[in-house]
Amino acid sequence: MRSKRGYNYSTIQLYGLVILRVLIGWYFLYEGLAKVLTPKWTAYGYLMDSQGLFAPLFRMIAENPGLLAAADFINIWGLTLVGLLLILGLFEKAGYMGAAIFLILYYLSHPPLLQAEYLLPTEGSYLWVDKNLVMLAAVVVLALFPSAKRIGIDRIIYKNKSK
Amino acid sequence: MSEKDINPNEKASNQEHAHQKPVSQGRRDAIKALATVPVLGAMAYGVYSKRKQELRNITSADMFHFNSEVSPLTPLSPDGKTIRLGIIGSGIRGKQLMIALGFATPQYVEELKQANKQNSSDNRYRDFREQEDLKVVITAVCDIFDVHAEEAIAAGANIHREGLNGTYGTAPRRYRHYRELLAADDVDAVVIAAPDHWHGQMALDAALAGKHVYLEKPMTWTVPETYTLRDGVKKSGIIFQLGHQNRQVEAYSRAREIVNKGLLGPVTLIETGTNRNDPNGAWVYPIHPDANPQTIDWQQFEGDPERVKEYMDYMTSAGLARYVGPDPRNKFSLERFFRWRCWWDYSTGLSGDLLTHEYDAMNQIMQLGIPTSASSSGGVYFFRDGRTVPDVLQTSFEFADRGMTLLYSATLASQFKRSRKIMGHDATMEVGNTLTVTIDPRSEQYRDKIDNGTIKPGEPFYHYVPGKSIDAVTSATELYFAERGLLYSYVDGKRYNTTYLHLREWLECIRSGQQPSCNIDRGFEEAITAHMGTRAYLEGRTMYWDAEKEEITRG
Numbered sequence: 001m002r003s004k005r006g007y008n009y010s011t012i013q014l015y016g017l018v019i020l021r022v023l024i025g026w027y028f029l030y031e032g033l034a035k036v037l038t039p040k041w042t043a044y045g046y047l048m049d050s051q052g053l054f055a056p057l058f059r060m061i062a063e064n065p066g067l068l069a070a071a072d073f074i075n076i077w078g079l080t081l082v083g084l085l086l087i088l089g090l091f092e093k094a095g096y097m098g099a100a101i102f103l104i105l106y107y108l109s110h111p112p113l114l115q116a117e118y119l120l121p122t123e124g125s126y127l128w129v130d131k132n133l134v135m136l137a138a139v140v141v142l143a144l145f146p147s148a149k150r151i152g153i154d155r156i157i158y159k160n161k162s163k
Numbered sequence: 164m165s166e167k168d169i170n171p172n173e174k175a176s177n178q179e180h181a182h183q184k185p186v187s188q189g190r191r192d193a194i195k196a197l198a199t200v201p202v203l204g205a206m207a208y209g210v211y212s213k214r215k216q217e218l219r220n221i222t223s224a225d226m227f228h229f230n231s232e233v234s235p236l237t238p239l240s241p242d243g244k245t246i247r248l249g250i251i252g253s254g255i256r257g258k259q260l261m262i263a264l265g266f267a268t269p270q271y272v273e274e275l276k277q278a279n280k281q282n283s284s285d286n287r288y289r290d291f292r293e294q295e296d297l298k299v300v301i302t303a304v305c306d307i308f309d310v311h312a313e314e315a316i317a318a319g320a321n322i323h324r325e326g327l328n329g330t331y332g333t334a335p336r337r338y339r340h341y342r343e344l345l346a347a348d349d350v351d352a353v354v355i356a357a358p359d360h361w362h363g364q365m366a367l368d369a370a371l372a373g374k375h376v377y378l379e380k381p382m383t384w385t386v387p388e389t390y391t392l393r394d395g396v397k398k399s400g401i402i403f404q405l406g407h408q409n410r411q412v413e414a415y416s417r418a419r420e421i422v423n424k425g426l427l428g429p430v431t432l433i434e435t436g437t438n439r440n441d442p443n444g445a446w447v448y449p450i451h452p453d454a455n456p457q458t459i460d461w462q463q464f465e466g467d468p469e470r471v472k473e474y475m476d477y478m479t480s481a482g483l484a485r486y487v488g489p490d491p492r493n494k495f496s497l498e499r500f501f502r503w504r505c506w507w508d509y510s511t512g513l514s515g516d517l518l519t520h521e522y523d524a525m526n527q528i529m530q531l532g533i534p535t536s537a538s539s540s541g542g543v544y545f546f547r548d549g550r551t552v553p554d555v556l557q558t559s560f561e562f563a564d565r566g567m568t569l570l571y572s573a574t575l576a577s578q579f580k581r582s583r584k585i586m587g588h589d590a591t592m593e594v595g596n597t598l599t600v601t602i603d604p605r606s607e608q609y610r611d612k613i614d615n616g617t618i619k620p621g622e623p624f625y626h627y628v629p630g631k632s633i634d635a636v637t638s639a640t641e642l643y644f645a646e647r648g649l650l651y652s653y654v655d656g657k658r659y660n661t662t663y664l665h666l667r668e669w670l671e672c673i674r675s676g677q678q679p680s681c682n683i684d685r686g687f688e689e690a691i692t693a694h695m696g697t698r699a700y701l702e703g704r705t706m707y708w709d710a711e712k713e714e715i716t717r718g
Contacts, residue, residue, distance in 0.1 A: 022199050026206065063286075087202050089196075151199065155192060
């Protein structure tokens with residue numbers, strides 16, 4: 001099934017994968033840009049609002065000025081970068097890896113537990129499974145079915161490499 | 164994309180044709196490689212449109228632009244001398260004040276420690292340990308209940324803010340009577356947190372003894388002592404601060420600027436209130452098991468004879484005998500000792516306890532001064548436990564010269580959240596730890612901006628979150644966190660308790676000789692206003708203020 005440029009999909013399969021990749025990329029990119037454009041944006045409130053097993057870790061990050069500055073930087077520029085990578089199909093694997101790490105961290109910091117109550121209202125009703133987890137699964141599936149070597153800048157990069 | 168692209172034989176066919184049609188193949192590669200780039204264009208367009216919309220809001224928020232950042236905490240004067248404090252009254256509020264000063268019993272510190280061990284997000288222990296040293300020592304304490312006095316001694320000695328089994332400093336001396344404490348040479352200033360009926364007298368005696376005073380609100384219990392205390396404090400030259408810690412709420416300074424700039428237009432109505440719904444909030448405080456006639460100095464609790472006479476004179480002359488007692492004043496009663504706020508014999512009711520905070524907040528923002536008249540209504544509607552002070556109270560204060568009413572509305576049996584609102588012809592401002600301004604659809608000042616769509620009337624238009632310099636684009640998320648104190652504490656590095664700030668201001672004024680924010684003049688306005696409301700309730704008729712004679716009259 002493998003070809004030089006990844007898996008062999010039917011046209012519609014390939015379109016589906018690319019659309020999903022671009023949509024998730026869009027989501028990441030705008031989350032990043034919105035933070036870039038918000039003066040003095042900080043993850044402090046979000047981190048302090050953490051609950052569940054790992055809450056102490058996230059709160060510790062929030063309360064340490066150095067770690068908080070790092071968390072802010074990584075969120076603002078990391079989200080933007082991941083968004084760009086996924087939309088452009090550039091270094092696809094790294095993009096999925098980054099996206100998955102963000103989503104895992106968001107899920108762990110705000111797990112939709114039975115007893116958890118967050119300051120920020122959610123836009124849906126969640127029990128153990130929330131949109132972060134669903135998106136994480138989607139990212140994992142995308143990573144298993146790569147598409148950027150067909151539609152994406154990786155097509156050029158890996159073509160040149162293979163020469 | 165053609166069928167060939169996804170043909171398993173693509174590899175072979177591509178290699179085959181590669182040398183034959185390099186241009187066409189390269190172009191196809193480029194198109195496929197860059198197929199998703201237009202998505203970025205769409206994103207850029209979306210972001211641009213959204214920004215344009217936001218910038219329009221910022222432009223329209225220019226009128227809400229303030230050059231001054233609300234002043235951050237000024238550092239303590241570096242060579243300020245240590246101030247020796249006496250604590251008069253170390254019950255519920257007295258303990259809180261001592262904690263704000265940095266002194267807590269080892270037992271209390273131990274509890275904070277344990278609370279942190281059980282829940283790592285409970286940072287009260289760390290916050291207390293790290294709270295800035297205000298350069299004070301507690302040399303004297305006075306409380307007429309032995310348990311409270313001993314706790315104050317233990318707290319005063321706990322100079323290193325330690326838990327159980329720590330090392331402590333010199334214990335403050337306990338005085339049985341506050342006048343003995345005021346005579347002590349090693350006391351520069353006193354913090355008074357006794358029941359209301361003692362406030363004016365104790366503060367006056369302290370001023371006469373040359374001690375600086377931090378006095379819990381309300382300033383006075385009777386009307387006549389209000390004048391005596393004002394004169395006494397002014398003549399003595401001491402630094403006097405009334406305990407309205409809301410003076411330190413950062414947002415109020417900005418609120419004052421907004422009002423002064425006329426951004427709300429003519430203000431005709433201010434609505435404030437109190438909503439509580441638990442016995443503790445209704446002053447049904449716990450009775451200590453060790454309390455009895457041996458551990459409580461009841462005679463001193465009864466009050467200063469002259470002040471009691473003023474109280475009785477008024478109550479009898481105004482035909483209000485039914486509000487006195489019902490127990491005789493000299494009869495020992497644990498209920499009356501611990502829950503004194505429930506009886507006029509010691510209390511100033513909702514007016515003194517909670518209306519004063521609301522009034523002072525608005526006085527700070529609006530420079531209200533004393534109202535021209537006051538009328539009240541209410542009753543004992545829920546806590547029918549033998550109390551004489553009402554648990555539901557409505558008082559409306561008229562400021563006739565300014566064409567404005569201040570409405571205070573309170574119940575102790577519902578804690579539904581109501582915001583403080585300053586209602587103007589052009590906009591209404593809700594005042595809390597954050598500020599929200601909503602433009603009125605019928606505003607004349609903002610007519611043009613409403614018509615051309617830059618202002619959507621009826622929707623929150625301006626938000627102020629302390630510490631944020633860009634006001635208008637504060638996101639909903641940030642507001643959410645700020646209102647719960649999260650961003651607030653981040654901005655300052657740590658969360659400051661307003662009581663601490665208020666005490667700190669007083670101490671710094673003692674060192675510099677300046678006047679604090681809630682000085683005797685503000686206190687006089689607070690006390691007279693509260694008394695007008697109380698008398699209006701008790702007598703069931705409107706009370707007026709004769710500004711020339713400085714007298715409360717019945718009109």
